[in-house]
Amino acid sequence: MASIEDKKLKQLSRRQLLKLAPVLAVGAFAVTRWQDPLLDHGVRLSDWASGLLFRRRHPAATFSDGEVVTFAKFPYNGYDDLDPGVDLENWTLSVAGNVRHPGEYTLAQIQALPRIRQNTRHVCVEGWDVIGRFGGARISDFLALIGADSSSRYVAVECADDYYESLDMATALHPQSLLCYEMYDQPLDRGHGAPLRLSLPTKVGYKSAKYLTKLTVANVLGAQRGYWEDQGYSWYAGL
Amino acid sequence: MASGAQTGMPDAQPEARMQLVTAAYEHPWAIRFTHWLNAAAVAVLAASGLRIFRAFPSFGAKIPEHDLVNIPQALTLGGWLGGALQWHFTFMWLFAGSGVLYLAYQLISGHYKTVLFLPRDVKGVWPMARHYFLFGPKPPATEQYNALQKLAYTTTVLCGVASLLTGLVLYKPVQFSWLAWPMGGYHLARVWHFVAMCGFLAFIPGHVIMVVLHGWSNFASMLTGWKRDPEYLSRRSAE
Numbered sequence: 001m002a003s004i005e006d007k008k009l010k011q012l013s014r015r016q017l018l019k020l021a022p023v024l025a026v027g028a029f030a031v032t033r034w035q036d037p038l039l040d041h042g043v044r045l046s047d048w049a050s051g052l053l054f055r056r057r058h059p060a061a062t063f064s065d066g067e068v069v070t071f072a073k074f075p076y077n078g079y080d081d082l083d084p085g086v087d088l089e090n091w092t093l094s095v096a097g098n099v100r101h102p103g104e105y106t107l108a109q110i111q112a113l114p115r116i117r118q119n120t121r122h123v124c125v126e127g128w129d130v131i132g133r134f135g136g137a138r139i140s141d142f143l144a145l146i147g148a149d150s151s152s153r154y155v156a157v158e159c160a161d162d163y164y165e166s167l168d169m170a171t172a173l174h175p176q177s178l179l180c181y182e183m184y185d186q187p188l189d190r191g192h193g194a195p196l197r198l199s200l201p202t203k204v205g206y207k208s209a210k211y212l213t214k215l216t217v218a219n220v221l222g223a224q225r226g227y228w229e230d231q232g233y234s235w236y237a238g239l
Numbered sequence: 240m241a242s243g244a245q246t247g248m249p250d251a252q253p254e255a256r257m258q259l260v261t262a263a264y265e266h267p268w269a270i271r272f273t274h275w276l277n278a279a280a281v282a283v284l285a286a287s288g289l290r291i292f293r294a295f296p297s298f299g300a301k302i303p304e305h306d307l308v309n310i311p312q313a314l315t316l317g318g319w320l321g322g323a324l325q326w327h328f329t330f331m332w333l334f335a336g337s338g339v340l341y342l343a344y345q346l347i348s349g350h351y352k353t354v355l356f357l358p359r360d361v362k363g364v365w366p367m368a369r370h371y372f373l374f375g376p377k378p379p380a381t382e383q384y385n386a387l388q389k390l391a392y393t394t395t396v397l398c399g400v401a402s403l404l405t406g407l408v409l410y411k412p413v414q415f416s417w418l419a420w421p422m423g424g425y426h427l428a429r430v431w432h433f434v435a436m437c438g439f440l441a442f443i444p445g446h447v448i449m450v451v452l453h454g455w456s457n458f459a460s461m462l463t464g465w466k467r468d469p470e471y472l473s474r475r476s477a478e
Contacts, residue, residue: 006259007258009465125294127294128300
């Protein structure tokens with residue numbers, strides 16, 4: 001259209017401008033009171049979509065021994081204390097929740113399960129990643145040992161350093177998800193979470209809790225979903 | 240520019256006040272809507288992305304860590320890493336959604352033909368660049384967008400696609416391992432994600448400066464869709 005009456009053009013322009021009003025809804029994010037709930041919904045939407053993307057049989061990449069960084073270049077990373085003073089001699093893992101055999105489990109019982117050794121990538125939420133060598137028992141094997149109801153929704157852990165985490169059952173049952181007691185074929189040292197930590201190649205690093213003391217199988221998570229998650233990190237955190 | 244309507248007729252002759260102007264409906268609603276949504280999303284994603292990058296401002300190893308740059312906190316959004324991730328994980332949906340809508344509309348409507356940079360546009364790039372940057376003669380405007388504009392817009396859309404795909408790999412490197420492979424792996428995807436953002440940031444100042452230089456009617460057309468006295472129309476009618 002080339003020629004148009006000025007008045008008509010103004011009218012059309014106004015109408016078209018109004019039709020753009022829905023864009024202003026984005027401004028809701030600028031309202032302090034609404035910001036946190038809106039962002040919370042955004043993260044929940046992302047977590048929900050992440051759960052849909054997860055494939056139980058799809059493995060995370062594994063690497064040759066040559067691609068693994070040296071032990072010295074695998075960072076000690078913790079939220080607070082790299083040595084919460086765990087009594088390694090008398091350590092046990094407390095098991096509770098939807099399991100047939102709750103109680104205390106020793107490291108020897110966990111080490112009696114088939115040992116998996118895998119070179120996998122540890123991805124930190126900060127943006128760095130390292131390929132390391134991890135060894136331990138499959139969480140799924142341990143869940144079978146304790147008679148866990150695998151139709152439960154979550155596996156939650158508590159740690160000696162007051163850290164805590166929780167996982168969706170599908171990830172806990174993933175064949176690469178480990179109760180890890182070895183790195184680089186040596187028993188875990190204190191900085192890496194001795195005597196037992198999680199190693200979850202399909203999750204962001206902060207899900208791989210160290211210094212485990214308790215494992216609970218549950219259908220409901222309480223107010224405590226995870227140390228960082230309760231401060232705003234994504235709970236699902238799937239890779 | 241000739242608006243051709245300032246005749247100043249007295250009130251006694253209302254029919255003579257019918258002012259005819261030249262105008263074109265340049266930007267359909269879908270394009271304007273997605274443009275502004277995307278602008279908001281890019282701003283939020285860049286600012287929160289820079290905050291995320293602050294957590295580990297390097298593309299190298301964690302040990303030893305060599306920080307590349309200290310991005311001022313004032314340029315970032317989210318306050319801390321967790322907050323920035325919340326913004327990023329929320330606005331990525333807006334970015335992807337508006338991008339997919341935009342591309343779908345362009346393809347289905349055929350509107351893309353006005354803006355897609357094609358091999359035949361190559362010869363028009365240099366004369367236009369010479370005009371803008373070296374004060375060369377202004378090449379005649381025969382289309383809605385000149386060759387340099389088409390190049391800039393097409394490149395930016397490609398940056399958007401690259402941002403989305405590299406972001407997908409960073410977010411879900413295990414589920415999208417097949418997509419990480421052509422990017423050179425997870426680690427390099429982070430570099431490409433950053434490069435794509437630099438492409439966006441390089442485009443925006445030029446885009447904004449050109450819009451300012453071309454005046455209000457040009458800017459208003461992205462709000463109302465209607466552009467008064469487009470140069471290519473006046474030229475066509477003059478010929």
